[in-house]
Amino acid sequence: MKAYLDNAATTRLDPEVLEAMLPLMTEQFGNPSSIHAHGRAVRSALERARKTVAGLLHAAPAEIFFTSGGTEADNTAIRGSIETLGLTHAITSPLEHHAVLHTLEHLARQGRITLSLVRVDEKGQIDLDHLEELLSTQPRALVSLMHGNNEIGNLLDLDAVGELCSRYDAIFHCDTVQTMGHYPHDLQQLSAHFIVGAAHKFHGPKGVGFLYVRPGTRIHPFVHGGAQERNMRGGTENVYGIVGLAKALEIAYRDMDEHRRHIEGLKKRMIDQLREKIEGVLFNGLSADLDRSLYTVLSVSLPPSDINDMLLFNLDIAGISASGGSACSSGSEVGSHVLGALQVPADRANVRFSFSKFTTAQEVDHAVQVVAELYKREPIC
């Protein structure tokens, strides 16, 4: 039996989404910037997609900019705000995705900014008092903190961070890649200046994402060229991707409660079974806390054993696709920086299982059974 439990890395395309993308790949092929009929048909599909995304997030279409993915959206927000608004200080956490961390570290190395890391505890919780302390010494900073952590699932208290950022006049970029399409985002309530999405994390296609920019926050383009995306992002638009993204987000919002119930049930099932079957199993971060972590992610810490080094390999042999840390870097034999920051003990093995609406209870049971088998204690006689 096969079990795909790596949905935080990427999800399977929804057939409904493919359906929506088809016409753009076959008959409607014009360049959306062209003024003839071929072009205008595609342009209107593109603008409809923008309206759909904006509507779902309670934003205005002019606040949505399509990009080549979550990484480009994060890079654009971070570099754009620092360079355009002349910010000299940024605050982030050691648990961010590399799209954020490496971008900020690069800017710090170049001397554009000083970079502060907010303290996190061994559960990966952001120390809000420390954040306030950093903000009070360096007002008008860029704060970049993610909404849902892709490795351990921790959720950020968006209201509290937003409130602190407003109080200290900071620019707040929130990497919402893991929550987009899984949690309702209401930009009338949210005070973030930038949030982002990557379609392939919610059953849309790879290679397309978007950036939301709060009105009044003007940033310079990051990719220079033609007048696309209202001069913010040059390059002929990935129209099938964009149409697919909008469709995927629409479906995600339409079925959100139902999917959430289903997936949360699976996660709980896995936690319960692992606890029952494996002595000494633990969960990293807030992963086992259903209210304070992504319902799609479970980060499991397995007790010391000879087979730890071969765990993922063994899972793969048994048809189970899961992740050691995050999949988002190539040659990922380097340990996870997130687990490193939590100082998880080196003698334990960590595996991330992540679920989607397509995941079944059978897949979860199969994974638990295989893991339990691997960690079965030999009876001591």
Place this chain on the structure above:
Amino acid sequence: MYLDYNSTTPVDKRVSEVVFQTLTDVYGNASSQHSYGIRARLLVDEARSSIAKVIGSVKDEIYFTSGATESINFALKGLALHPRNSKRHIITCPTEHKAVLETCYYLESIGFDIDYLPVNEHGVIDLEKLSSLIKQDTLLICLMWVNNETGVIHPIEKIGEIAKEAGAYFVCDGTQGVGKLPINVVESNIDILCFSGHKMYAPKGIGGLYINSYAKAQNRIQPLLHGGAQENGLRSGTYNVPLIAGLGKAFEISLVEMETNKIFIESLRNKAEQELLKLDGAFINGKRAPRIFNTVNVSILGFDTDVFIGINKDIAISNGSACNSSLIQPSHVLLAMGLSNSDAISSIRISLGKDNTNDDIDLLLMRIHDFMTLL
């Protein structure tokens, strides 16, 4: 009727089949270590090889991006802003695509010194003038291979030689030539070659660039996108596996069909051109220059291009490049060739592709005739 292939091409059926199949069947993240990931990674690798084969490089020198614009931004900013780069001078040309020009304006705004090598009335550059612009401080020469508006072909081998001798990088926007004409990046001394899928029967939103192992090995280019360190750390972001596979397929097809397409399309183009030249006061832009076989850019005295396009909504032609064509402005390329504002405004670009027919040309000519007699 579609006569705007330089703006974008339809996706070849064989390419869209690959894309659909990959979209449905291969959903792993190409960076993942498990079997789903490995399957995705193999497709990415295969595409890389197909591309390398067409342009005469090795597969490790091919990098994927979201399109030529991103490739150009990456190339120019990546070389210019690298911490170990101290050179401040860049040579480009006013007939380049906006992706190059806008990026150069940006670099100019932060202190780089940009020279714009002029072209003559045929759209041709003067190689001696190019050599004379070179300084100690010249970091790179950025000149396109085939012009998107006129089809004029720059002498890339000679430019490559000059760049090499000067110790400058040769960055070439190959978007309109790759897949249509043969090229060998090594023989042409090209350091970076940029391309886009949707100009060669692959989808929009995927492209890439060749970076020669010298620029890479010397660690002289820095990424535009930072993150998960995909593409050897030079381009982060989850691999767009389906479109990458589609792009690979398009390259594979181009290798086989390049010559047949050329012969067929060139004959249509020549026919269109001959007929157009019979019109009063008509002239072909770039007529005396080496030009690609699919493009005609014609100026017709007193011809109101925008009205013509407005009336003939079923005909897709262009009054400039698509990226500018929502604004009614004379083409910056034609102005750089010395055309007057009114001649530039009275010009149309017809760009043909493999799905065009003789009837398409006849219909276009008839519509132009009707329009002219109406006036």
